Amino acid sequence: MATHRTKLLIIGSGPAGYSAAIYGARAMMEPIVVQGLQPGGQLTITTDVENYPGFRDVVQGPWLMEEMKAQAEHVGTRMMWDTIVEVDLANGSPFRAVGDSGDEYIGDALVIATGAQAKWLGAPGEQELGGKGVSACATCDGFFYRGKRVAVIGGGNTAVEEALYLTNHSDDVTLIHRRDSLRAEKILQERLLNHPNISVLWNKEVESFAGDPLAGGLTHLNLRDTVDGSASELKVDGAFVAIGHSPATELFKGKLPMDDGGYLLVEPGTPKTEVPGVFAAGDVTDHVYRQAVTAAGMGCMAALDAERFLANLEIDTDGHAHAAESAEQEAAE
Ligand SMILES: Cc1cc2nc3c(=O)[nH]c(=O)nc-3n(C[C@H](O)[C@H](O)[C@H](O)COP(=O)(O)OP(=O)(O)OC[C@H]3O[C@@H](n4cnc5c(N)ncnc54)[C@H](O)[C@@H]3O)c2cc1C
Numbered sequence: 001m002a003t004h005r006t007k008l009l010i011i012g013s014g015p016a017g018y019s020a021a022i023y024g025a026r027a028m029m030e031p032i033v034v035q036g037l038q039p040g041g042q043l044t045i046t047t048d049v050e051n052y053p054g055f056r057d058v059v060q061g062p063w064l065m066e067e068m069k070a071q072a073e074h075v076g077t078r079m080m081w082d083t084i085v086e087v088d089l090a091n092g093s094p095f096r097a098v099g100d101s102g103d104e105y106i107g108d109a110l111v112i113a114t115g116a117q118a119k120w121l122g123a124p125g126e127q128e129l130g131g132k133g134v135s136a137c138a139t140c141d142g143f144f145y146r147g148k149r150v151a152v153i154g155g156g157n158t159a160v161e162e163a164l165y166l167t168n169h170s171d172d173v174t175l176i177h178r179r180d181s182l183r184a185e186k187i188l189q190e191r192l193l194n195h196p197n198i199s200v201l202w203n204k205e206v207e208s209f210a211g212d213p214l215a216g217g218l219t220h221l222n223l224r225d226t227v228d229g230s231a232s233e234l235k236v237d238g239a240f241v242a243i244g245h246s247p248a249t250e251l252f253k254g255k256l257p258m259d260d261g262g263y264l265l266v267e268p269g270t271p272k273t274e275v276p277g278v279f280a281a282g283d284v285t286d287h288v289y290r291q292a293v294t295a296a297g298m299g300c301m302a303a304l305d306a307e308r309f310l311a312n313l314e315i316d317t318d319g320h321a322h323a324a325e326s327a328e329q330e331a332a333e
Pocket residue numbers: 011012013014015016017034035036037038039040041042043045046048049050051052082083084085113114115116117118135136137140141248251281282283284290291292293295
């Protein structure tokens with residue numbers, strides 16, 4: 001067991017964590033990134049990424065994340081193959097975290113970039129056809145289904161928004177919901193129900209996703225009626241599972257304020273949490289945009305704010321940080 005000390009501790013290695021690391025390293029904060037169970041984050045489980053700025057051609061998600069990691073290391077970030085299992089924020093800076101390995105991490109400032117995970121149905125074929133017709137993000141993948149038949153599964157705001165978004169690319173969108181009414185806001189429901197290119201299949205559950213992952217991908221959905229139990233089939237080229245996301249915030253329960261969905265709350269327009277020196281960036285605090293580029297932007301903001309926070313701290317020889325006295329205080333003494 002070892003103790004790792006840094007000016008900037010970053011938990012999470014998605015676009016938010018790596019971007020915070022790039023900015024933090026270039027500001028001489030010698031950051032440590034604790035990568036967690038999914039080094040590179042959510043983009044490592046997708047294939048084509050066509051909307052991350054800087055690349056004219058489609059790039060592969062895992063490749064993009066390898067490049068971000070290499071860039072962060074190149075400018076001086078230390079990567080740790082560990083998962084944080086405990087954090088102590090109660091005593092202010094420096095913040096202490098403990099990894100699954102038993103190692104201890106101490107950071108004068110802390111960036112939380114633990115992201116979120118899309119919820120999946122768990123139906124047969126879903127994972128095998130992931131990226132081959134099955135997706136959890138219409139904004140990310142809708143473009144690949146231009147002029148094709150698509151379905152959205154879910155009944156809340158996200159599902160309705162995804163279905164409406166998909167009408168930009170397809171004139172054959174089906175929303176599949178297991179109940180006979182939607183949970184989405186009324187205004188969204190109205191837009192959906194009045195849209196000429198969207199039809200709704202009520203009281204239907206997806207029993208399985210069918211198709212060949214190696215040849216052509218998804219071909220159809222096998223459905224079951226939740227009222228009379230009858231089976232049916234829906235031919236589609238793309239299916240978007242939109243039943244919500246789970247932010248990875250279990251660690252911070254009772255330690256940082258969260259909204260009802262478990263997303264970390266920050267001061268609006270900033271990555272600042274309620275605890276000075278602790279910043280949240282990316283999907284862990286964002287249930288609206290959930291994009292690699294927005295996560296990266298928030299990671300940048302978190303590192304810049306961490307730099308400002310550290311500039312106002314004095315670190316004692318015993319390793320404890322204190323807010324530096326302001327010029328006014330010093331003058332008054
Ligand atoms: C299938 C799919 C396709 C997508 N396609 C696109 C696309 O084309 N374009 C786009 O812009 N966006 C896309 N997205 C969305 C994009 O991936 C996310 O918005 C983005 O990855 C969020 O970045 P993040 O850094 O906030 O978190 P994440 O990418 O979720 O990364 C979170 C990180 O935190 C780590 N972590 C979690 N808990 C701990 C812990 N306790 N200790 C240490 N580390 C921890 C994980 O290991 C991971 O490294 C897609 C998402 C999915 C699922």
